[in-house]
Amino acid sequence: MSIADSDEAPVLLRHYGRVGHIVLNRPRAINALNHAMVRLMDDALAGWEGDDAVGVVVVTGAGERGLCAGGDIRSIHDDIRAGGGAASLAFWRDEYRLNARIARFPKPYVAVMDGIVMGGGVGVSAHGSVRIVTERSRIAMPETGIGFVPDVGGTYLLSRAPGELGTHLALTGSAVGAGDAVLCGLADHYVPSELLAEFTEALGGADVSEVVAEYATAAPEGELAAHRAWIDACYAADSVEEIVEQLFASGDHAAKEAAETILSKSPTSLKVTLAALRRARALASLEQVLDQEYRVSATALTAPDMVEGIRAQVVDKTRDPHWSPAELSQVSDAEVARHFAPRVGDELGLAAGPGPRRT
Template sequence: MTTAANEEAPVLLHAEGRAGHITLNRPRAINALNHAMVRLMDDALTAWERSDDIRTVVLTGNGDRGLCAGGDIRSIHDDVRAGGGAASVAFWRDEYRLNARIARFPKPYVALMDGIVMGGGVGVSAHGSVRIVTERSRIAMPETGIGFVPDVGGTYLLTRTPGELGTHLALTGSAVGAGDALLCGLADHYVPSERLPEFTAALAEADVSEVVARYATAAPEGELAAQRQWIDACYRADSVEEIVERLYDSGDRAAKEAAETILSKSPTALKVTLAALRRARDLGSLEEVLDQEYRVSAAAITAPDMVEGIRAQVVDKDRDPHWFPAELTRVTDADVARHFAPREGDELGLARGRG
């Protein structure tokens, strides 16, 4: 597969030696993913999986702000308002299949998680076999802030963090740097950003393990390890309400700030997120979790909070979402349970495909 002729294409593809490069190319949108980009990535993986000339795939993002800020949520907002969300559900179907494919890709898949890596950006990077962070990395699953629930395999990744760190990150939507990404298992190696050009160039001929050994170094210390005591104690509670109460009662300033952050998010999204995380712990594979997330995502767009959350964050930018219901206590068990109900005639079916 040769260099893309159109530099305005949303995904640029080219080969350097034995490495195939996927470059997300919407820098003004911090490379936010849309359906066309997912299809182009999948096509590239199909070609390079079969190619004897390509032995490594490298994912980068164009521009200096980050790899990928997530899915193109403005288009989801417009689709739901205009068409009921059918195009968004179709996008998620292909996106989640791509996430699973990346996780099972038979050749090294090297993701350079430099700068902002959020939501859908985590999905196309953190399932890779070699995940590189830098001092600029800011990694997050911020979905509860737009009335949504962590997807793209996010609930799979976050349930495999030490203790309750994943629950903390999922409910607050907080971003972590390189040290904490490594602690949480969201990344594998730290390379200073100034060395990324050399690192990437070396992948053209050398084995990935050799290149990593040459360029990877110790990451700056993170913050979460020192907060494990209150995080684990507070977030192991069985409800969001009890988690918030424990955070306020812990006496730790950072815990109180986490509680206040949580209370600014969509109450429905918070309760569904906690349920999704707890259920994901009992599921055996990424495919099973993605099947669950597909149900949750498709249900979420039929409720008012996601459109309202995107409106407040990226359309009107007033940062003042009006959630419905507005309080955690008014979100019923039935409200949560409907997000996990099977979709008759429209299941993702990834786990079935691996069976």
């Protein structure tokens, strides 16, 4: 029996009808991803890609709280402190390759984005071909709050959201519900949570599009559409400082709250995130963006804010990170540019082709 066949495994693999069902199975951690989970998912998809008995892949999360709360950031914190981040780099290499595999998977990949879906959880769902949200969905890329930068293809997705909605979500780290997830291009269809069991079961015996048409309904109206005027105007500015200034000057209470939220995040992360989004808009493929994100993520391991942010939010839970540097004005252009520099002998290389199989 393989690890993925055991009910104690971090990833459960099930097969019914023509469905290959992946269940993320760390419910006490809201199914936070670790390296073993990424490898198990990748192996399953690699096997099912050429398996005629599997016509559709479904991904869900165990428990009632969410699909996936992101990567296991406590382990990243410990890895940086103990070993300089080598294990985290290996995790990201495989995770980003998994994100690319999901986006290019040749069969329907149905991601059930119920409950909390953040960070790495977005990476294993929002690149799928059929993305389902419910009234319980809360979707976010909250990396700037832990001294990191949106990854797992997040800058690709957010850079392609309408107007400046993606910039707003990336800098503030705000979570959105079903309606706004659809508006921002992070999800496709809304299915009430009470119908999810029927929905996933029906996928085993019918065409995916027919099942979606039967169970999906209009998503509840979101909040972002009403704020498009100030979001698109303010976030189009050329720097984070200008964005914050325009948000405060807009006269809108929600814009002022957004500015205050941004100022609570890591100044370095904010500036690198804005640069990453603007660069991602000019890149043609997800693979190119993932290559860029690997450079950024690897460089973030060498800066102080990531360890400090995870400490404050997750380890000590003091919620009082001491960023270094502490002010936006203190983050130099050279420091931002450093995050995008090529890594000699350590590039992800997805845009150049599939590359060697992981070991």
